[in-house]
Amino acid sequence: MMQAGATAPEPTTVTVDLGRRSYDILIGRGVIVRAGSEIALRLPDARAAIVTDETVARLHLETLTVSLAAAGIEHVTVTIPPGEETKSFAGLGRVIDALLAARIERGDVIIAFGGGVVGDLAGFAAAIIRRGVPVIQIPTTLLAQVDSSVGGKTGINTARGKNLVGAFHQPSLVLADSGILDSLPAREFNAGYAEVAKYGLIGDADFFAWLEGNWRAIAAGWPEREHAIAVSCRAKAKAVAADERDHGVRALLNFGHTFGHALEAAAGYSDRLLHGEAVAIGMVLAHEFSVRHDLSPPADTGRVVDHLAEVGLPTRISDVPGDKPSAEALMERIAQDKKVEHGRLNLILTRGIGQAFVARDVDGSDVEAFLAEKLSQ
Numbered sequence: 364m365m366q367a368g369a370t371a372p373e374p375t376t377v378t379v380d381l382g383r384r385s386y387d388i389l390i391g392r393g394v395i396v397r398a399g400s401e402i403a404l405r406l407p408d409a410r411a412a413i414v415t416d417e418t419v420a421r422l423h424l425e426t427l428t429v430s431l432a433a434a435g436i437e438h439v440t441v442t443i444p445p446g447e448e449t450k451s452f453a454g455l456g457r458v459i460d461a462l463l464a465a466r467i468e469r470g471d472v473i474i475a476f477g478g479g480v481v482g483d484l485a486g487f488a489a490a491i492i493r494r495g496v497p498v499i500q501i502p503t504t505l506l507a508q509v510d511s512s513v514g515g516k517t518g519i520n521t522a523r524g525k526n527l528v529g530a531f532h533q534p535s536l537v538l539a540d541s542g543i544l545d546s547l548p549a550r551e552f553n554a555g556y557a558e559v560a561k562y563g564l565i566g567d568a569d570f571f572a573w574l575e576g577n578w579r580a581i582a583a584g585w586p587e588r589e590h591a592i593a594v595s596c597r598a599k600a601k602a603v604a605a606d607e608r609d610h611g612v613r614a615l616l617n618f619g620h621t622f623g624h625a626l627e628a629a630a631g632y633s634d635r636l637l638h639g640e641a642v643a644i645g646m647v648l649a650h651e652f653s654v655r656h657d658l659s660p661p662a663d664t665g666r667v668v669d670h671l672a673e674v675g676l677p678t679r680i681s682d683v684p685g686d687k688p689s690a691e692a693l694m695e696r697i698a699q700d701k702k703v704e705h706g707r708l709n710l711i712l713t714r715g716i717g718q719a720f721v722a723r724d725v726d727g728s729d730v731e732a733f734l735a736e737k738l739s740q
């Protein structure tokens with residue numbers, strides 16, 4: 364890891380354009396070393412509360428605290444256990460108690476330093492303590508860098524489902540250090556990569572083609588990784604700026620997610636299937652369902668399957684270890700996830716790589732028959 368004071372290359376900046384709530388995403392290897400000075404620049408005199416998980420703290424916390432100290436920023440750290448279970452009312456209560464005990468005020472800042480779990484939980488705590496304290500996102504997983512840290516969605520899970528309680532709370536700054544991903548287990552990296560590929564599949568065929576040729580360099584941490592993160596953040600920033608509260612075009616970002624969420628739920632949100640892995644299979648299913656309706660060329664599905672499999676992602680329902688769900692059970696999950704009216708639902712389908720669209724009024728029984736077919740293969 365780079366030491367404070369060492370010169371890192373200039374980061375790439377992507378701006379999320381939201382009027383007075385606009386903010387920058389700084390992307391680059393070693394960008395975390397600048398955390399102190401970048402925060403001091405934007406929030407002078409703020410004290411900081413770092414919220415992180417035990418794994419990230421062990422690997423990377425010192426780099427961050429050294430940077431804050433060098434910029435004269437007073438700080439405390441709140442460390443939570445890693446894992447989705449912490450993104451709960453109980454976990455939120457503990458984080459809020461620690462923040463209040465540290466006398467975090469509205470003029471201070473909360474730094475969410477970790478993956479999407481930390482980002483969502485700390486972001487939500489920041490949204491509600493003292494009716495809102497600024498938050499800075501320093502995402503440390505690929506998924507968090509290209510997806511969850513950008514856009515202001517924060518929240519927790521409840522016994523009745525994932526992400527059911529939360530708030531929109533845009534960060535004041537996002538620092539995506541591409542080098543910090545070097546310590547991420549390959550499986551977690553690949554899961555995040557599914558979301559990177561998603562941006563190509565939704566609306567950028569050239570980017571998808573570039574990924575097909577450059578994924579090894581991205582995995583290896585060469586400058587291509589920074590480029591892939593920047594392109595992804597630009598796509599997400601554009602969708603967020605056009606539709607901050609998720610009533611329209613932001614829906615396209617859920618490409619592959621309706622099928623994916625159903626598979627994730629069927630696997631019990633367990634280690635059997637990570638979110639990004641479920642999305643990889645879901646994106647293949649969305650392509651196949653589109654081909655079935657003559658919307659998309661079969662050759663594009665072939666490219667999607669080949670690329671995701673080459674990277675090391677699952678592409679078939681049968682790739683998920685353990686018992687297979689029934690088509691009926693998957694359909695029930697889809698109905699819970701989506702509003703199904705008179706057996707019809709909205710689904711994000713595609714006319715080919717880079718051409719996803721919202722299909723309205725899809726016949727639920729047709730989706731179920733399709734899933735039954737896939738499950739029998």
Ligand SMILES: NC(=O)c1ccc[n+]([C@@H]2O[C@H](COP(=O)([O-])OP(=O)(O)OC[C@H]3O[C@@H](n4cnc5c(N)ncnc54)[C@H](O)[C@@H]3O)[C@@H](O)[C@H]2O)c1
Binds near residue numbers: 446517638
């Ligand atoms: N807010 C949004 O818009 C949004 C979007 C997508 C997903 N999410 C949420 O994000 C969460 C998933 O995020 P995630 O995939 O980052 O999972 P995560 O936060 O659980 O991180 C995955 C694992 O990697 C470890 N880790 C993190 N950074 C590391 C590093 N640099 N080196 C080594 N290990 C590291 C963590 O400790 C954890 O064990 C879910 O709760 C999901 O609901 C939110």
Ligand SMILES: [Zn+2]
Binds near residue numbers: 510558620638642
């Ligand atoms: Zn996702």
